[in-house]
Amino acid sequence: MSSKALILVGGGTRGTRFRPLSLDIPKVLFPVAGRPILSHALSALTTVPTIKEVLLVGFYDDAIFKDFLADAAKEFPQFTIKYLREYTALGTAGGLYHFRDVILKGNPDKFFVLHADVCCSFPLKEMLHMAEEKAAKAVILGIRVPTQVASNFGCIVADPATKKVVHYVEKPETHISNLINGGVYLFDKSIFTTIREARDARHEAAVASPIGEEGGEILRLEQDILTRLSQDDGFFVYETRDFWRQIKTAGSAVPANALYLQKLFQLDPDAPNLAKASATILPPVYIDPTAIVSPTAKLGPNVSIGPHAKIGAGARIKESIVLDDTEVRPGACVLYSILARGVKVGNWARVEGTPTPPADHLSTVVKNGARVHTVTILAQDVVVGDEVRCQNCVVLPHKEIKTDVENEVIM
Known part of the structure; x- marks a missing residue:
């Protein structure tokens, strides 16, 4: 059996x-956890030996991915x-349909x-x-989340015995199910028939938004195709009991960093660049080999230190991502923070966010009646x-913080 994989990477006007x-x-x-987010997906694809080609679909400029x-x-x-590269934003399903000939080449x-x-x-x-077992046309990854956050995602209703999907609603206004769409799919080529039918239905309803020379429209996988x-x-859900998290907001990178580091540490505590547990290291901690870390600095748990970073004597870093040249x-x-490239944190300064469990799927909290970010983010320089x-x-790039600040967006 031959198979391919596509990774939807979005584009510059998204994110x-x-x-x-x-x-x-x-x-x-x-x-995240010392590797580009995209690399984690590629590593996962190596577990399927029949995959011989991976296609990244998006509308970033080609030069963005040249080095990667x-x-x-x-x-x-x-x-x-x-x-x-899409010539314009086509939507998650529209991009698949536009490149259908490339995807179907080799008859996967x-x-x-x-x-x-x-x-x-x-x-x-x-x-x-x-x-293979169900002779399925499509399989979706499902994950259970707390009921109070389920409506923020696509909700799945499935037959508990057969796992056949009987109903799907993207971000419902009322509670449907706490089994949600995990953003990973397995399709056969019949998906293109379903996308074409959805496109034709748009035209017939006279609500199409024409784009491109083919006269198609923006089609979204979740809203337009999964419901159909x-x-x-032939549509089934595989429910995972393992960890899962969306990386939508900047702050969500911190819990994702923790989840990937914890999984890596469980599977291979001796993995390259994972620091050994000691009086000053609370694993898991990733330290790039080019970083300079004082032996008296205390790191962890769930910390990633990037290339050429410098961590001074007696510094304390916990639940954070520190990027290169910081x-x-x-x-x-x-604590609970992201320091982007080139950030400088002064002597005895304190940069901190608010701890939230990864399972909460939240990136904001309410403090003093205002909604604020759980993670403190210092942008470049x-x-x-x-x-x-x-x-x-x-804090946006190239700013200097000279006095105490709290619960602010500094532009």
């Missing part, structure tokens, strides 16, 4: 919720990786479709097994002065 981090680097290339594709070709020699029996901004264990082999699939036979000076404290406290703030 606005990931700002200010996406001002410097596309969200899918942002490092060169590095990925060396890291993942088992399959070829190509970038298919099935193909995976992954959203790049999903953090999970990617149970692809299990989904493939279900598809649930009305037919400096955390002696005595400083960084921000400078925090000595002995300054910065709590629950988002």
